[in-house]
Amino acid sequence: MSDGFTSAIISTHGIGGAKDLPISPELAIAGASAALVVSFTVLAVAWRTPRYDAATSGRPAPALLTRLVDSAGWRVACRVLGFAVFLYAAMAAVFGKDLVINPVFGIFYVWWWVGLVPLSLLLGPVWKAISPVRTINLGFAKVSGSDPDRGLFTYPERLGYWPAALGLFAFVWMELVYPFSTELGPVRLWCAAYVAVMLVGGALFGSRFYESADPFEVYSTLVAHLSVWGRRDGRLVLRSPLANLDTVPARPGLVAVVAVLFGSTAFDSFKDSSRWLSFVQSTDVSTDLLNNLALVAFCVGVGLIFATGSMLTGLGDDLRRRELPNLLAHSVVPIIVGYIVAHYLRYLVEVGQLTLIQASDPFSDGSNYLGTADLDPWYWLAYHPTFLANVKVLAVVAGHVLGVIAAHDRAIKILPPRHQLTGQLPLLFAMVAFTVGGLYLLFAA
């Protein structure tokens, strides 16, 4: 293991050394104009009758594949895999040293938080399949002979995704604002609190709790709605990502979830911008306070812009205005994923590999348990900044396009005919604002 990166990953900035170069202004403008043009093109020429319907969309997956993923062996294998990684990380967290080369930091901030996105995008709801808290809940139920799906109470539907939004905020706060985010104690405490809350929730409400309240399961399952894997009446089906996205359940708090996810990622870009740095560093107000306020402002701001954009429409009698934001919030998911790709791609590839290298040495004593300690990280993306910048902008624009189409299809489904087009306009502006804002941050920070 070279000593190069051991010292490179340093505490005050979270983990990871150098950051991405800003994208060029030409690229940002090209992306923004493409987003703008696409938006109005979709509005002008797209279909006028809804195309996506969860009850009929998708074609059955090949029988062999269905048998495999529905088999007990497959499920157990997933649970064992998830639990093994969980135990390994817990071991490093409990018995490892409080050094930045402890792999627990990379596992926590990079594999878990960022890695879950591509995994879910490719494979479907991954966290649901491997979640160690679900596994423990399952184990308790097996031992006590009860049903893991049932708890003492029924999960209150009014709570919806709100607990997950809170949990996601707790994570991004820890990652982006909390000054001691790369010390072992706080990471241990955060994880212990997460596991505790999840187990109590599971005992009280059964595994239905995880669907709505486990921040990682909600995040992973939302992203999985952009994969091709879906279920219809319990059967595994293949769907187009857009048809799959349409099947996101519109529970209360969905807007809060997408607002935290998008707002926090935007804040992560913003806090490294030269302008914010020089402001924060030259005022007498505490930096921590300002960062806390800015993170909240970004999340609340995204939520408000989206809610306003989706509510400014004419309505029929069958729908209340307050329901609109959650009914349309699934359309922000592709925008989030596009921006996450842009923001985290190089970070995930590089620090993800460093974490794999460090994972061989969980106690920081020079061991090589997994045989990965001598791997050479692949830095190709860093050496090809133009390629990276193009991928980033394409990801943002592609996410925007999918988001606009998803919103359009939902709008023509729920809005009365005479408001279907004009009613979409404010929402379209909100989405363009997100995308252009995201591109601006990639350019300015």
Added chain:
Amino acid sequence: MRRVLAALAALLCSLAVLTACGGSDSPDEADSGPKTIAVTIEGGNVTPNGERVEVAVGQEVELDVTSDAPGVIHVHSSPEQELEFDAGESTLTIEGIDKPGTVDVESHELEKVIVQLEVR
């Protein structure tokens, strides 16, 4: 649907063309000698204050530091560089950074970013 797809495809193609002209990598200036940055650390403040400075891959950076107290400057490249200095005037050299990216140069004591090097 086909019309939409065609329109989208056309747009993405035009975007690809636009971006192809947009992103030109800066020429390698590694031979043009070190970049010099005057740094003042005084009364808990740093100058420059978080500004961006472009440097070439491999180009050395010379910091002319004037400080009212001794301290350490962290360069968040990989590998990380640590530069110690005394009170008064001193000249520190940041070794050339071989990987493109944005690298923070930070006062360790004040936890303030002095400059962000855009290594291209």
